[in-house]
Amino acid sequence: QSALTQPASVSGSPGQSITISCTGTRSDVGGYNFVSWYQQHPGKAPKLMIYDVSYRPSGVSNRFSGSKSGNTASLTISGLQAEDEAEYYCSSYASSSSYVFGTGTKVTVL
Amino acid sequence: QVQLQESGPGLVKPSETLSLTCTVSGGSVSGDSYYWTWVRQPPGKGLECIGYISYTGSTNYNPSLKSRVSISADTSKNQFSLRLSSVTAADTAVFFCASLYCTRTSCYVRYWGQGTLVTVSS
Numbered sequence: 001q002s003a004l005t006q007p008a009s010v011s012g013s014p015g016q017s018i019t020i021s022c023t024g025t026r027s028d029v030g031g032y033n034f035v036s037w038y039q040q041h042p043g044k045a046p047k048l049m050i051y052d053v054s055y056r057p058s059g060v061s062n063r064f065s066g067s068k069s070g071n072t073a074s075l076t077i078s079g080l081q082a083e084d085e086a087e088y089y090c091s092s093y094a095s096s097s098s099y100v101f102g103t104g105t106k107v108t109v110l
Numbered sequence: 111q112v113q114l115q116e117s118g119p120g121l122v123k124p125s126e127t128l129s130l131t132c133t134v135s136g137g138s139v140s141g142d143s144y145y146w147t148w149v150r151q152p153p154g155k156g157l158e159c160i161g162y163i164s165y166t167g168s169t170n171y172n173p174s175l176k177s178r179v180s181i182s183a184d185t186s187k188n189q190f191s192l193r194l195s196s197v198t199a200a201d202t203a204v205f206f207c208a209s210l211y212c213t214r215t216s217c218y219v220r221y222w223g224q225g226t227l228v229t230v231s232s
Contacts, residue, residue, distance in 0.1 A: 001173060003156065034217035038157075045206060045225055046157065051218035089157050093217040097170050099147070099210060101157040 004029060004090055004102035011108040017078040020105045022090030023071060028100055030071035034093035037066060037075045041086045049088075050075060077107070085109045112137035114207045114223035122230050128194040132207030132223060139183045139190055140165055145210040146190040147219065148181060150203040162210055163190055197230045204228075 005023040012018040022029065022037075029035055035053045038046035048057050050066035053073065063078045073092075077084055090102035118130035132146070139146055147162040161171035163181045171179045175194070183190040194201060204225040211220040 001159075003158075032217070034212075036218040038219070045222040046219070047222075048218060048220065052216050091157075091159075091219070093212065098172070099159045099162070099217075099219075101149075101159060104156040 001028075001094055001096075001098050001100045004092060004100060006088075006090060006102040006105045008103075009106045009108065011110055012077075012080045013110045014080055014082065016080050017076060018080060018107065020075045020077075020088055020090075020107070022073040022075070022092075022102050024073075024092055024094075024100075025071055028092040028094035029068065029073050029090075031095065032093050033068070035066065035068055035073040036091050037064075038089045038091065039084075039086045040089065046089060080109055082109050112209055112221045114209065114221055116205060116207050116223045116226040118226065118228070120227060120229060122197055122228060123232050124198055124230055125196055128192070128197050128201065128228055128230070130192045130205055130207075130226065130228070131189050132191070134188045134190070134209075137209070137221075138185075139188055140185050143211055143213050145170075145212055146181075146183060147208045147210045148192045149206045149208055149219075150201075151206070151225070152200075152203045157206075160192065160194075160205075199230050202228065202230045 037050040040046045054066045113135045145162040148160040180193040206225045207223040209221045
């Protein structure tokens with residue numbers, strides 16, 4: 001199982017919107033609506049931000065939204081805030097009942 | 111609210127077997143639709159799913175680690191465990207236990223442990 005591909009880094013100014021892509025194959029991202037996104041601050045466990053492509057868990061800001069087209073999923077953070085600076089990982093259920101993570105994207109708030 | 115707590119040695123010698131246990135509270139390892147998962151993260155690198163054991167006891171392992179990995183569960187203690195054999199320095203990582211919630215219509219890692227650093231060194 002290969003890791004899903006994410007850009008290494010994305011940056012934006014406070015208040016701006018940024019989008020992180022997550023590219024897989026028909027065997028994972030493209031084959032199932034089971035893409036989720038996690039936020040990880042240094043030294044902490046990942047935190048679920050989006051599940052099943054576009055659903056937000058209770059307590060997660062509505063500034064975070066998810067979508068998918070074909071083999072690529074996306075996470076958009078609108079109204080960027082300093083607290084959003086973190087590493088973000090996508091993940092997906094994959095064929096052979098496996099589970100795969102993305103390569104990770106460092107979000108920097110300028 | 112399910113809580114997960116990893117435990118085990120923080121230092122393992124090369125060629126030996128790494129063993130970690132995850133204690134589950136607020137939920138059951140026999141609970142329907144939950145897959146008890148181990149994820150690792152080498153220092154400064156990304157997340158990698160090692161594998162999981164399902165609520166039925168079936169297992170699924172990352173092909174790159176399959177020959178060295180074993181995940182088991184002890185329902186009487188509400189714990190699940192990881193064994194990784196023949197470790198090398200490349201296995202040094204923070205190991206997270208997690209609960210993967212999967213049904214026919216939903217699948218995501220719902221809860222995470224805090225993680226534990228395991229260093230492979232002589």
